[in-house]
Amino acid sequence: MSDSHSPAQPPIHWFNDPTDVPADVADWLMEMGSMTRRFEKQGVTVTVKPQNECFVSRAELGESEAQQLPESARYWVREIVLFGDAEPWLLGRTVIPEETLTGPDMALVDLGTLPLGRYLFSGNNLTRDYIHLGQLQSEQGDLWARRSRLRLSDKPLLLTEIFLPDSPVHRPEGKVSGI
Numbered sequence: 112m113s114d115s116h117s118p119a120q121p122p123i124h125w126f127n128d129p130t131d132v133p134a135d136v137a138d139w140l141m142e143m144g145s146m147t148r149r150f151e152k153q154g155v156t157v158t159v160k161p162q163n164e165c166f167v168s169r170a171e172l173g174e175s176e177a178q179q180l181p182e183s184a185r186y187w188v189r190e191i192v193l194f195g196d197a198e199p200w201l202l203g204r205t206v207i208p209e210e211t212l213t214g215p216d217m218a219l220v221d222l223g224t225l226p227l228g229r230y231l232f233s234g235n236n237l238t239r240d241y242i243h244l245g246q247l248q249s250e251q252g253d254l255w256a257r258r259s260r261l262r263l264s265d266k267p268l269l270l271t272e273i274f275l276p277d278s279p280v281h282r283p284e285g286k287v288s289g290i
């Protein structure tokens with residue numbers, strides 16, 4: 112577990128009114144279950160490639176991230192690319208206060224290529240405080256995003272997911288690509 116710095120986060124515009132998001136996109140972004148499982152229902156094999164996993168200080172978090180998590184000496188950051196078959200579908204960034212890493216939840220620092228959702232949704236102690244919907248501008252165009260504060264046995268973690276152009280979120284279900 113290195114203590115290298117996590118890369119800067121792109122500025123995400125968070126919507127105050129979720130109705131500003133098209134209904135077919137919001138249907139995806141407001142998914143209350145596992146996004147991994149929702150993606151698998153598209154008939155693809157989901158794989159995860161960790162890009163960066165390290166402990167960081169509160170000062171190294173994004174400002175809006177720090178505001179949504181309790182004070183802690185350090186936070187575990189996990190950044191991944193999630194693939195649907197060979198296509199990159201999602202960038203995931205999870206920030207976990209050290210105090211959340213207790214008991215079986217210490218396994219969160221050793222997930223490797225196991226999708227976080229497999230762990231989070233495997234038990235019956237997961238709750239979700241909220242989902243915020245967002246959008247960011249990138250060289251790949253405007254991308255949809257969401258941020259959830261989740262709790263495992265009431266211990267918080269913050270998950271930001273950025274949906275890439277190849278993901279179904281940008282090609283809502285039922286629309287055949289290319290026509």
Ligand SMILES: C=C(O[C@@H]1C=C(C(=O)O)C=C[C@H]1O)C(=O)O
Binds near residue numbers: 145159204
């Ligand atoms: C949180 C879930 O797991 C997915 C996998 C992630 C990971 O492995 O770090 C991060 C974001 C999620 O899209 C999920 O399936 O809902």
